[in-house]
Amino acid sequence: MTIHAPRRAVLLGALAAPFIANPAKAQTITLRSADVHPDGYPTVEAVKFMSKQIEEKSGGRVRVQVFGSRQLGEEKDTLEQTRFGVIDLNRVNSASLNSLEPATVIPGLPFLFRSEDHMHRVLDGAIGDDIASGLMRHNLIPLAYYDSGARSFYTRAKAINEPGDLRGLKIRVQPSDMWVAMMRAFGANATPLPTGEVYSALQTGVVDGAENNYPSYQSFRHFEVAKFYSVSEHSMAPELLVMAKRSYDRLPKELQDLLRQAAKDSVPEMRRLWQARSNEAKAAVIAAGAQINTMNKEPFERNMGPVYDQFVKDARMKGIVSRIRETA
Known part of the structure; x- marks a missing residue:
């Protein structure tokens, strides 16, 4: 509206x-x-x-x-x-x-x-x-x-299967230093934009792709201008x-x-x-012609060390990350 x-x-x-x-x-x-x-x-x-x-x-x-x-x-x-x-x-x-x-x-x-x-x-x-x-x-x-x-990549021109596929692509991210650093670690060029500007940015080629969950991909109708949805589940x-x-x-x-x-x-x-x-959105975008592929996460995950080094600095934050990883 x-x-x-x-x-x-x-x-x-x-x-x-x-x-x-x-x-x-x-x-x-x-x-x-x-x-x-x-x-x-x-x-x-x-x-x-x-x-x-x-x-x-x-x-x-x-x-x-x-x-x-x-x-x-x-x-x-x-x-x-x-x-x-x-x-x-x-x-x-x-x-x-x-x-x-x-x-x-x-x-x-x-x-x-x-x-x-x-x-x-x-x-x-x-x-x-x-x-x-x-x-x-x-x-x-x-x-x-x-x-x-779980957030995954979607792009205008090609599917993402390996880290090299992201190299040099302009990917919309939320306005956050951590998300900019994450895209840099993926090899992409981060472009922070508010939600309301993403559709036109994809449509006009200001960005080559974005990343989000299935419901947002469908409800904001980004599938109309970025038909390749590559399941990376890189962030929740x-x-x-x-x-x-x-x-x-x-x-x-x-x-x-x-x-x-x-x-x-x-x-x-x-x-x-x-x-x-989520189930309905996935079915809807597939019916509308979106092409879904699942990536091998391991090569992408190996590149994330610099992100943790930059944003998990003090003892308290390191402790929280450790507690999360130890949670069954």
């Missing part, structure tokens, strides 16, 4: 006051949540599920209104607004948080998680809490980890649902606890929707 400047200004102006009373229920607190993905996408539907949970458990005192499809802007913009309390809740990829909190680099590191189940076991426990805890210093309250699947960078500390602190303790529980309850629902959506 495209929002023209005047309409976006109205929306953002309305968001300056984080809470709005529902006229029908004077005591209802309405929290606004941002997402770049459209209605139907698992992260959007998970926050809607959370809204139903908190509204029911609070007796109608709290609800969440979701603004998807980049209605409130790209992640970089909405994240800043969330930190200042203009937006109450935000679903962002962990890469968007890397410049704020170094530990959030860890879940996106290449080939760190052995599987999605391994990622769940890690992030659902103390390690996940440890990684996200530093966000509170930046006025963000971490509420939940959502899945972002998760999504995080975060809340503005200003908005959180204005809730009484009882509602804070209910909100945290509702967010936690939304995680299995998100994962159920994610698995179904």
Whole structure:
């Protein structure tokens, strides 16, 4: 959905006051949540599920209104607004948080998680809490980890089968130093771009390819302009649902606890929707003519040492990586 400047200004102006009373229920607190993905996408539907949970458990005192499809802007913009309390809740990829909190680099590191189940076991426990805890210093309250699947490459002109196939290609990445370094280690030229610019960049040849999961590849219709999808599963960078500390602190303790529980309850629902959506998206892009190939990961993984050396420097981060690798 495209929002023209005047309409976006109205929306953002309305968001300056984080809470709005529902006229029908004077005591209802309405929290606004941002997402770049459209209605139907698992992260959007998970926050809607959370809204139903908190509204029911609070007796109608709290609800969440979701603004998807980049209605409130790209992640970089909405994240800043969330930190200042203009937006109450935000679903962002962990890469968007890397410049704020170094530990959030860890879940996106290449080939760190052995599987999605391994990622769940890690992030659902103390390690996940440890990684996200530093966000509170930046006025963000971490509420939940959502899945972002395994990310793979897709390209305009040819499939990727070996590291040499990436050499010299311009690959769109999320705006993050770690992702730039990762592409460099792969032999590609990283091109950071916001989500909304990727389709046209692929279409016009500004970039030769990008990387993402099946649902994003399908929902953003990138398969129309980059038909070669090469399964590398090089990163399982998760999504995080975060809340503005200003908005959180204005809730009484009882509602804070209910909100945290509702967010936690939304995680299995998100994962159920994610698995179904991943299967549907893969089938849809194949039906539309996308060509899928599976890469041998080992030659790519061998080149990732410089990325770990650059971004896993201090003892705390090295300890977290070790704990992840030791997790069964």
